[in-house]
Amino acid sequence: MKITFAAFYISVSNLSGLPEESSPEIVFAGRSNVGKSTLLNSLTGVKGLAKTSATPGKTRLINYFNINNEFYFVDLPGYGYAAVGHAEKAAWGHLLASYIEHRRTISLIVLLLDSRHPAMQSDRAMIDFLEFHERPYGIVxxxxxxxxxxxKVQTRRIMESCATxxxxxxxxxxxxxKGKNELMAHFDHYISQ
Ligand SMILES: Nc1nc2c(ncn2[C@@H]2O[C@H](COP(=O)(O)OP(=O)(O)O)[C@@H](O)[C@H]2O)c(=O)[nH]1
Ligand SMILES: [Mg+2]
Structure with a gap:
C-alpha cells in the first residue's frame, strides 16, 4: 500500500459524533506518549498531521484521518495517563471500550507498545480486552x-507469552x-479484503 493522500477529517468526543459506518477503519491505540502521533506522521509522510506533544494525556478526542479517500486512520486518545482524574479516566475508558467493542467498520486495531516496557498493566488490560472481544489486532x-x-530479546519473549x-x-x-514497509504490508491485507 502507498499513501498518496492523507488529511485530517474530524474529531469526535463521544460516540454519537462518530461518522457513518461506511469506510474501513484502521485504529491506533496505546498509552499516552507511546509515540502514536509520531507514527501517524511518519506513516503518512505528513509532518504535523497528528500533533505530537511533549505533554502527554492532553488529547481526549477520537481523531479521524482520511487516507487515499479509501479508508480512515483513527487515532484514539492515549490511555494510562496518571494525571487524569478518576472520573474522567472512567468516562474515557468507557468510550474507548464501547467504540472498540461495537464499531463494525474497524478492520484492524494497531496497538502501540513502548518497546522498552511493553506490557505494563494498562497494556495488558487492553490486550485482554481485544482478545476477549475477538477484535483483529496487531502490535507495533x-x-x-x-x-x-x-x-530486544526480553521484549520478544514477553510478546510471545502475552499477546497470543x-x-x-x-x-x-x-x-x-524501521518497520514502516512491514506495517504497511499488513495494512494491505486488512483494507483489500
Ligand atoms: N527514540 C524514539 N523516540 C520516539 C519515537 N517515536 C516517538 N518518539 C518520541 O516519543 C515522544 C512521544 O511521542 P508522541 O508521538 O507525541 O506520542 P503520543 O502521545 O503517543 O502521540 C516524543 O518525544 C517523540 O519524539 C521513536 O521511534 N524513537
Ligand atoms: Mg498523540
Whole structure:
C-alpha cells in the first residue's frame, strides 16, 4: 500500500459524533506518549498531521484521518495517563471500550507498545480486552531504536507469552523508518479484503 493522500477529517468526543459506518477503519491505540502521533506522521509522510506533544494525556478526542479517500486512520486518545482524574479516566475508558467493542467498520486495531516496557498493566488490560472481544489486532513496538540487544530479546519473549492472538508484531522506529514497509504490508491485507 502507498499513501498518496492523507488529511485530517474530524474529531469526535463521544460516540454519537462518530461518522457513518461506511469506510474501513484502521485504529491506533496505546498509552499516552507511546509515540502514536509520531507514527501517524511518519506513516503518512505528513509532518504535523497528528500533533505530537511533549505533554502527554492532553488529547481526549477520537481523531479521524482520511487516507487515499479509501479508508480512515483513527487515532484514539492515549490511555494510562496518571494525571487524569478518576472520573474522567472512567468516562474515557468507557468510550474507548464501547467504540472498540461495537464499531463494525474497524478492520484492524494497531496497538502501540513502548518497546522498552511493553506490557505494563494498562497494556495488558487492553490486550485482554481485544482478545476477549475477538477484535483483529496487531502490535507495533515503538521506539525500537532505544533498545539494547538484551532488551530486544526480553521484549520478544514477553510478546510471545502475552499477546497470543496478535496478527503481527512489528518492531518500529519512527526515527529510522524501521518497520514502516512491514506495517504497511499488513495494512494491505486488512483494507483489500
Ligand atoms: N527514540 C524514539 N523516540 C520516539 C519515537 N517515536 C516517538 N518518539 C518520541 O516519543 C515522544 C512521544 O511521542 P508522541 O508521538 O507525541 O506520542 P503520543 O502521545 O503517543 O502521540 C516524543 O518525544 C517523540 O519524539 C521513536 O521511534 N524513537
Ligand atoms: Mg498523540
Amino acid at each position: 513496538l515503538t521506539k525500537y531504536d532505544k533498545l539494547t540487544q538484551k532488551e 492472538k496478535a496478527k503481527f508484531v512489528v518492531n518500529y522506529s519512527s526515527f529510522s523508518g
